[in-house]
Amino acid sequence: MLHEKLKDTLLQIFQSQYQLAINPESISFQQTRPEFEGDLTLVVFPFTKQTGKNPVQLATEIGEQMLHQLAEVSAFNVVKGFLNLVISDTYWLDFFATNHLKADFGRVKAADTAPLVIEYSSPNTNKPLHLGHIRNNLLGWSVSEILKAAGQQVVRVNLVNDRGIHICKSMLAWQKWGEGRTPSADLKGDKLVGEMYVRFDQELKKEVAALVADDVSADEAAKKAPLMLEAQQMLRDWEAGKPEVKELWTKMNGWVYAGFDVTYERLGVAFEKIYHESETFLLGKALVLEGLEKGVLYRKEDGSVWCDLTTEGLDEKLLLRADGTSVYMTQDLGTAQLRADEFHPQRLIYVVGNEQNYHFDVLKRVLKKLGRDWADSIEHLSYGMVELPEGKMKSREGTVVDADDLMDEMVNTAKTTSEDLGKADGLSAEEANQLYSMIGLGALKYFMLRVDPKKTMLFNPSESIDFNGNTGPFIQYTHARIRSVLRKAVEQGLSWQSAEITIEQLLPKEKNLIVIIHSWPEVLQQAAEGRSPALVANYLYELAKEFNQFYQEFSILKEEDQQRKLFRLQLSEMTADLLTNAASLLGIGMPQKM
Numbered sequence: 001m002l003h004e005k006l007k008d009t010l011l012q013i014f015q016s017q018y019q020l021a022i023n024p025e026s027i028s029f030q031q032t033r034p035e036f037e038g039d040l041t042l043v044v045f046p047f048t049k050q051t052g053k054n055p056v057q058l059a060t061e062i063g064e065q066m067l068h069q070l071a072e073v074s075a076f077n078v079v080k081g082f083l084n085l086v087i088s089d090t091y092w093l094d095f096f097a098t099n100h101l102k103a104d105f106g107r108v109k110a111a112d113t114a115p116l117v118i119e120y121s122s123p124n125t126n127k128p129l130h131l132g133h134i135r136n137n138l139l140g141w142s143v144s145e146i147l148k149a150a151g152q153q154v155v156r157v158n159l160v161n162d163r164g165i166h167i168c169k170s171m172l173a174w175q176k177w178g179e180g181r182t183p184s185a186d187l188k189g190d191k192l193v194g195e196m197y198v199r200f201d202q203e204l205k206k207e208v209a210a211l212v213a214d215d216v217s218a219d220e221a222a223k224k225a226p227l228m229l230e231a232q233q234m235l236r237d238w239e240a241g242k243p244e245v246k247e248l249w250t251k252m253n254g255w256v257y258a259g260f261d262v263t264y265e266r267l268g269v270a271f272e273k274i275y276h277e278s279e280t281f282l283l284g285k286a287l288v289l290e291g292l293e294k295g296v297l298y299r300k301e302d303g304s305v306w307c308d309l310t311t312e313g314l315d316e317k318l319l320l321r322a323d324g325t326s327v328y329m330t331q332d333l334g335t336a337q338l339r340a341d342e343f344h345p346q347r348l349i350y351v352v353g354n355e356q357n358y359h360f361d362v363l364k365r366v367l368k369k370l371g372r373d374w375a376d377s378i379e380h381l382s383y384g385m386v387e388l389p390e391g392k393m394k395s396r397e398g399t400v401v402d403a404d405d406l407m408d409e410m411v412n413t414a415k416t417t418s419e420d421l422g423k424a425d426g427l428s429a430e431e432a433n434q435l436y437s438m439i440g441l442g443a444l445k446y447f448m449l450r451v452d453p454k455k456t457m458l459f460n461p462s463e464s465i466d467f468n469g470n471t472g473p474f475i476q477y478t479h480a481r482i483r484s485v486l487r488k489a490v491e492q493g494l495s496w497q498s499a500e501i502t503i504e505q506l507l508p509k510e511k512n513l514i515v516i517i518h519s520w521p522e523v524l525q526q527a528a529e530g531r532s533p534a535l536v537a538n539y540l541y542e543l544a545k546e547f548n549q550f551y552q553e554f555s556i557l558k559e560e561d562q563q564r565k566l567f568r569l570q571l572s573e574m575t576a577d578l579l580t581n582a583a584s585l586l587g588i589g590m591p592q593k594m
Helices: 002-018 045-051 055-069 089-099 131-149 165-177 189-213 218-224 226-239 243-267 277-294 328-343 354-369 373-377 403-421 429-449 472-491 508-518 520-530 533-553 562-584
Strands: 029-031 040-043 073-079 082-087 116-119 154-160 273-276 305-308 316-320 347-353 378-383
Touching: 002 029, 002 040, 002 045, 002 055, 045 055, 055 073, 055 082, 089 508, 089 562, 116 131, 131 154, 131 243, 131 347, 131 378, 131 403, 131 429, 131 520, 131 533, 154 277, 154 328, 165 189, 165 226, 165 243, 189 218, 189 226, 189 243, 218 226, 226 243, 243 403, 273 277, 277 305, 277 316, 277 328, 305 354, 316 328, 316 354, 328 347, 328 354, 328 373, 347 354, 347 373, 354 373, 354 378, 373 378, 403 429, 429 472, 429 533, 472 533, 472 562, 508 520, 508 533, 508 562, 520 533, 520 562, 533 562
Parallel strands: 116 154, 116 347, 154 273, 347 378
Antiparallel strands: 029 040, 040 082, 073 082, 305 316
16 A cells, blocks of 8 residues: 555665664654645654754655655655655556456455454343444444454354343333233333333332331432332342243343344344353353452452452452342353353453443453453443433433434434435335435434544434535435436446546546545554544545535536546546445445435
């Protein structure tokens, strides 16, 4: 690639001209700012002290050497300590001729190496998937696709939290107030179980309030409320294998799984393997007992088991409760061991919100104490929460934004907006409905993924469906616009795909579009290394925006120069293919008509 060739040449220049061995990581070429002449810029300030040159002198000397040594560099200029390189039209045209027919341009063949295991979704079986799960699922799925496109082996996994006090609360509420209700066409199983969870919380609050009225402290009331005691007993009965509890647990979890599958399919996410906490917590318990035998964990007088991390700047971490029941950390120990044994992965990547940063820090440290050297392969892809204009969501109070309802809202909004703008004119009813779904879900995915994962984001559905600006529909409309041009070219009898183009000079807008296309492989690798779909999303926007400027400046099909017309059709088609290619890594479809 061009960047690597420029970097290698620069290293040689430092060695031959200044007798310096420069760290390659310190060299970075960036796209030249639009107000200056040039394509790529090198900042020379980091090297002035070592060379004993002032910035302008050093940049000038390097520029002269590059111009002399590299055919790709046709000119340069220096602005203070910035060396701006002009890359020759010959290079850009050769690059384009070599790559314009590659629909998978930028993707790398998967290497035969150990996989990256990526966990995402990780729902609880006491409620349906909500807005927060949407960001988690889209982030995990997209990072997986980006890593695969960048040449990595990837295994996508899901850990379903199907045991614990949360599901017991829903089970108990269904026994008491469910009135025998079962899932139906109008009520998915995950929503029915979620309603029971909310009902438990409502009834619990009544009991707590009654105890507080009898002069019991709020903390004590929360512990002594009859409903809470019943739920805790149900959890103990489940771990003891009580048949009637297990039977109810299996039935209600089955309702939830069926509901989850519908949501996953519509959202477009999938997994190679699904783990269940009910299957991993026993291995976690075995690891805890192993730690007791090794003396790296300890048991308190009440029977609970802990890990002392105070010498490492943390605190004591509970691993088994006094009654012998496990905690989240217990099952995560077991799950990590299972995956290490099964896949021998390069990395164990957990896509989990930033409120769990401490949890994963502890997980690695406990595993290290247990002698698991592979604990260093654990990577927490920590992301910020999704908030709404109205504030935070609360599952217990039933104030979450349901994932299915949100997708319905997005598709309906896409339908209304599209009809108002005439975007579905001329389409059959089936084609129109497919378009509304593609636009609505594309808008949702783009809005969720364009924000850096580490940042907390504010989601406003009405802002995400806009055919102008940094949105999914704008990118989709750009793609449909290109396909329309290409269809008209076919109608005119033009054949451009394999045509050999003889133009020698690029016009500025043509060159700008090729330069952005050229940068895609590097953007893809950066997105993979940084685990950031936001880089792909922002690239898509820049590419779509640049094409629209190109489209506004040139009437592609009315161009009188036949060679340039065919070239612009090739350039348009490669842009459309790349929009499709890159958007697929975000799970976004590209419409042919709009």
